[in-house]
Amino acid sequence: MQASAEAIGLEPAERAPDGASPALDEGETVLAKFERLALVIGGTHEQGEGTLFITETRVIWLSAVDASLGYAAGFPTIAMHAVVSDEASGKPCLYLQLDNGEEGEGFAGFGAAPAADEEAEEEGEDSSEEEGLLAELRLMPADGSQLEPLFQAFCEGAERNPDFTTDEDEEGAGFVYNEDEALAGAAAAALGMGDVEELVGADADRFADPDEEEEGEEAADKPQPSGGC
Amino acid sequence: MLFYSYFKTLVGKEITVELKNDLAITGTLHSVDQYLNIKLNNIRVVNEQKYPHMLSVRACFVRGSVVRALSCYIVRKRERVRKGVRGA
Numbered sequence: 001m002q003a004s005a006e007a008i009g010l011e012p013a014e015r016a017p018d019g020a021s022p023a024l025d026e027g028e029t030v031l032a033k034f035e036r037l038a039l040v041i042g043g044t045h046e047q048g049e050g051t052l053f054i055t056e057t058r059v060i061w062l063s064a065v066d067a068s069l070g071y072a073a074g075f076p077t078i079a080m081h082a083v084v085s086d087e088a089s090g091k092p093c094l095y096l097q098l099d100n101g102e103e104g105e106g107f108a109g110f111g112a113a114p115a116a117d118e119e120a121e122e123e124g125e126d127s128s129e130e131e132g133l134l135a136e137l138r139l140m141p142a143d144g145s146q147l148e149p150l151f152q153a154f155c156e157g158a159e160r161n162p163d164f165t166t167d168e169d170e171e172g173a174g175f176v177y178n179e180d181e182a183l184a185g186a187a188a189a190a191l192g193m194g195d196v197e198e199l200v201g202a203d204a205d206r207f208a209d210p211d212e213e214e215e216g217e218e219a220a221d222k223p224q225p226s227g228g229c
Numbered sequence: 230m231l232f233y234s235y236f237k238t239l240v241g242k243e244i245t246v247e248l249k250n251d252l253a254i255t256g257t258l259h260s261v262d263q264y265l266n267i268k269l270n271n272i273r274v275v276n277e278q279k280y281p282h283m284l285s286v287r288a289c290f291v292r293g294s295v296v297r298a299l300s301c302y303i304v305r306k307r308e309r310v311r312k313g314v315r316g317a
Contacts (some may be wrong), residue, residue, distance in 0.1 A: 043281075043282055076292075076294070078292065079248065079249075079250070079291070079292050079294075079295040080248065080252075080289065080290060080291040080292060080295065081289070081290050082272070082283065082286045082287070082288060082289035082290070083286070083287040083288045083289075084282070084283055084284060084285055084286045084287065085284055085285035085287075092287070095282060095283060095286075097248075097250070097252070099249070099250070099292075099294075099295050135250075136280075136282065138282065151288060151290070154290065155266075155268070155290045158266055158290065158292050159262060159264070159266060162264040162266075162293070162294075163264070163293075163294045
């Protein structure tokens, strides 16, 4: 279950020493807490009742029954949330869809029907979709009056955690570089260095082939002088 | 900010939001923010069979980053706005 949950964007949640509250990142605080929420993953995997904690950057659900069971998701992972009537009980619940960022057929788990393991293998599907876990959750409160503040809390969490990179705004967004190399290159350019002869320096012999007497050395590692590279 | 300005003009109108996972939701646009997060009321799911758990949706919030496209009907003429930034 844990592996499938992680495949759809849910991380296992660690607890603080008191066992009842979540382990938080540095600077992270609990902004709101909702008790007695039953969690259902993927439409059918009931996780039982637990407590939901809302922090600045994520939501954390800890089981009230099983001290080793808990899930966390960052707000950017939550694609949408809605107040819906649960079809089984007819009671209102919070429905969420997750987006773990995978491209292809959209969200992981979607695009393919939630097939049983055997069926999925027969269809020759990607191993990551073998579980067929739909990337959707339902939070069912024991107290219906919690739904409105719960919905609001998720709205505010999403607004607090927007995606930052947009193609229009940032030129070269996503461009990967090595900061040290870039800085060294910039420093070299500033000093007017960059010409090979200048880089080689006065003692060009240090780049010559090793003498045959130096048997212990890894001759292959020594740089060969070339016409400029 | 071009999309945001346009979407603001659609507040109160009925629109259909398409998510990147092919979920399509029709509803009245309640609000939109600068990140194109969308809140809808009076919702119905377009492809109900695929998402059976989304019955009787009362209020809905869609994260801007997962919206693929948004459609609306203006005076019997259908206008479809496709977000080209992230690709389909």
